[in-house]
Amino acid sequence: MSDEVRELIERATDDVRLPEGFLGRVEKRKRRREARSKLVVIVVPLAVFAVASIPLLRGFGLLGPKTGPSQTLGATAGSPPPDVISKLQAAAERLAGPNMSATATPPTSAEVVGSTYAQAEKVAMSGDYSTGAPQDASVWVVQMLGDFTGYDATSPLGSQLPTGTAFMFIFDPSSGNVTDWGMGPPVDLAKLGTVFQMPVDITPTGGVMHHMGARAAPVVQVTLSAPTTTKDGGIVVKPGVGTPAITAAEALAAAKRAGGEGGFHPARILLAYVSWHGNPEWLVSFQGGNVCQISDGGGINPSPAVGASPMMCIGNAETSRIDATSGRWIETFSGGGPTFAPSAAASVPLPSIEQLIQSY
Amino acid sequence: MRIRANRAYVGWSHACGLAQVSWPEAGGVTDDRGFEDFYLAQAPRLLRAMVAVAASRSDAEDVTQEALARVWQRWEKVSRLENPAGYLHRVALNHYFSLGAKTRRSMGGFLHLVGPDEIDGVDERDALRRMLSSLTPRQRAALVVTDYLGYESDAAGKVLGVRPGTVRRLSSQGRARLREVTKEVAR
Numbered sequence: 001m002s003d004e005v006r007e008l009i010e011r012a013t014d015d016v017r018l019p020e021g022f023l024g025r026v027e028k029r030k031r032r033r034e035a036r037s038k039l040v041v042i043v044v045p046l047a048v049f050a051v052a053s054i055p056l057l058r059g060f061g062l063l064g065p066k067t068g069p070s071q072t073l074g075a076t077a078g079s080p081p082p083d084v085i086s087k088l089q090a091a092a093e094r095l096a097g098p099n100m101s102a103t104a105t106p107p108t109s110a111e112v113v114g115s116t117y118a119q120a121e122k123v124a125m126s127g128d129y130s131t132g133a134p135q136d137a138s139v140w141v142v143q144m145l146g147d148f149t150g151y152d153a154t155s156p157l158g159s160q161l162p163t164g165t166a167f168m169f170i171f172d173p174s175s176g177n178v179t180d181w182g183m184g185p186p187v188d189l190a191k192l193g194t195v196f197q198m199p200v201d202i203t204p205t206g207g208v209m210h211h212m213g214a215r216a217a218p219v220v221q222v223t224l225s226a227p228t229t230t231k232d233g234g235i236v237v238k239p240g241v242g243t244p245a246i247t248a249a250e251a252l253a254a255a256k257r258a259g260g261e262g263g264f265h266p267a268r269i270l271l272a273y274v275s276w277h278g279n280p281e282w283l284v285s286f287q288g289g290n291v292c293q294i295s296d297g298g299g300i301n302p303s304p305a306v307g308a309s310p311m312m313c314i315g316n317a318e319t320s321r322i323d324a325t326s327g328r329w330i331e332t333f334s335g336g337g338p339t340f341a342p343s344a345a346a347s348v349p350l351p352s353i354e355q356l357i358q359s360y
Numbered sequence: 361m362r363i364r365a366n367r368a369y370v371g372w373s374h375a376c377g378l379a380q381v382s383w384p385e386a387g388g389v390t391d392d393r394g395f396e397d398f399y400l401a402q403a404p405r406l407l408r409a410m411v412a413v414a415a416s417r418s419d420a421e422d423v424t425q426e427a428l429a430r431v432w433q434r435w436e437k438v439s440r441l442e443n444p445a446g447y448l449h450r451v452a453l454n455h456y457f458s459l460g461a462k463t464r465r466s467m468g469g470f471l472h473l474v475g476p477d478e479i480d481g482v483d484e485r486d487a488l489r490r491m492l493s494s495l496t497p498r499q500r501a502a503l504v505v506t507d508y509l510g511y512e513s514d515a516a517g518k519v520l521g522v523r524p525g526t527v528r529r530l531s532s533q534g535r536a537r538l539r540e541v542t543k544e545v546a547r
Contacts, residue, residue, distance in 0.1 A: 005507040005535060012488035013408040019421070023399060029429035236486045277490065 078194050080112060080140055084173050085198060088112060088142055091178050092200045096167050099148050099183065100204035107144040110200045115141055115192040117170065117179070123191050124168045125180050133172045133179045140171045141189060144200065148183040219269045221248055240273035244280055244324035248273075251282035254327050255320035273324060280324040395435045402445050403428060406452055409504045414456060415493045427452035449509060450519045453501055491541045499534035506531050 080088065092110050100106060115123075118135040124143070133139060143166055150162035164183030172179050189195045224239045246254075248271045270285040321330040403424065410420035431438050431448050438444050492500055505516045506527065513524040520527060 002507045002535075005503050005538065008488055008491065008538070009408075009412045009504060009508045012485055012492060013411045015485060016404075016408045016411050016417070016420075018404055018407060022403070022421075022425070023396075026399070026403075026425050026428045026432065029425055030432045033429055033433050277486070 078114060079196050080114065080173075084140065084171075087173075087176065088140060088171055088198060089200055091169060091171055092142055092144060092198075093202055095169055095178065095181055096144055096146075096148070096200075097203045099150055099167060100146060100202065101149055102204050104147045104149075104204045106202035106204050107146045107200060108202075110142050110144045110198045111189050112196045112198045113141050113189040113192045113194065115139060117172070119192055120170045121180065123189070124170065124187055125182055133170075133175070137172055137174065139179070140173065141168065141192060142171065142198070143168045143187065143189055144202070145186060146202075150183060219248075219252065219271065221271045221273075224272055224274050236277060238275040240275055240280055240324070242280075244273050244282065246282070246322075246324055246327045248282065250327055251284055251322040251324065254322045254329055255282075255284035255286075257329070276321060281330065282322040282324050283319055284322055285319040394439055395432050398431075398435075398439070398444060399428060402448055405509070406448060409449070409508055410452060410456065412492055412504050412508065413453070413497065413501050415489060415500070419456070423452050423456045426455050430455075443515075446511075446515065446519055449505065450521070453505075453520060457497070457501075491538060494541050495534045495537050499530050499537065502527050502530035503534045503538075 088110075096107070115138075116135065117133040117137040117139045120139050120141045124141050145166050148164050148167045150164075162183060164185065166186035167181070167183045168187065169181035170179045171177075224237065227236060227238045244251075251271060252269065270283075272283045272285075274281055274283055276283075322328070323330055406427065407420055407424045410423050411417055414420045414423065427448055430451050431444070438447055441447055495503070501520060502516070505511050505519050506513070509519075511519055513527050516527045517524040522530075
């Protein structure tokens, strides 16, 4: 029987191949793990020691009163040129505002320093590894202090929003794009070079302007006309047979109870009665929202529309499987990306059940 | 992709605690080049094994990536183990079952529509995978470790974090269940 089992497993998985770029994704995870380890092992004890030392040193007169960065913007060599300053200010206002509570006190100035992308990521982004720009690209790092909440951050549904007392972003002047942003404790940008003070005009709008308003999403029932399957997962989805025991409305209610609506207001809801592995099921897909996740990226929309969120996420559909016999929720999956801001995603809902299943 | 699964494996993750790993050390390479060779040799097999255990391509990819990342991070030490592959398999299964105890989340995974000529092959694989799906995750893991990855009971117990007797019991139950399913399909 052992040989038969081995043969069964080999035949059941003979279409399984390492996807393209798999090693790169492994390396990315490894770097993230290393960055997290370094943060815990090095940054936390150092931060505790540093914070504890400041009052003591001040008491002995060994440390002067707290001062801000000393260089005046535009008056010293190394300062960003005027056209870059205006772009940095615009980016600061576009990014920071939606990530501050509407009741928070906005910063009036930002710290700016020139650096290479590699160094900027290392210092300002806690060693995060990404490919937003070439490692040796000249970039500008901007930091603002205040109470920030990551309303636009990529985070799993149901998790707490990230917060920080500093908001940082990296701007690549050659492309005109913000490559990275984040929030956390303040970092010492002087490690990167001469720090300049830049006035900013931030309007906190977090949780107010940049989320889709509630709406009555149109519900559309679609019919799968031919078998659909995965390239690699072997999941066979066929048109539903006969009449389901529970109605589309009951399936929709079950999906909503299960939280399938996710953290967004859908532009459209698609329902399809299918046979999933032979089991009669409803697929209920909430579409047109902004489904983000940490693990596989997300990022920045380099050119968001006016009033749109700057976030770029990996999906715009969240789909639940509901047992068409019992009405039991089975699972929820999301995908359909990459797509841009909620407002952009809302204008391009997935048109068919086949594309819906493609995101599984 | 993200999946909220409705399964739980409370207790199993404790049995697979990483702290119990105690592979004897041997000489080994310590650089990234050494890891790349290890990756090329082990990653495809591990992914197939995890597809069989997890019954989900996306979960399998997630677990495989995580296990390889953890091993790479500790490669200097792992490469000196007598059996780095055993350690990798242990980490992967441990991670998979620990995920099962929490909210399961899957990443990646893509589908496409297949042409009519591909449907037959898909149906056969689908049938085989459904046979595997009729086993419990622990039974699948035991069969994959012993029959597919080729571990003897003692080593399989180390990989799975359970006693060798437990491996034999799970494997025996799994094979019996497969025989039943095979007969049902034949009828």
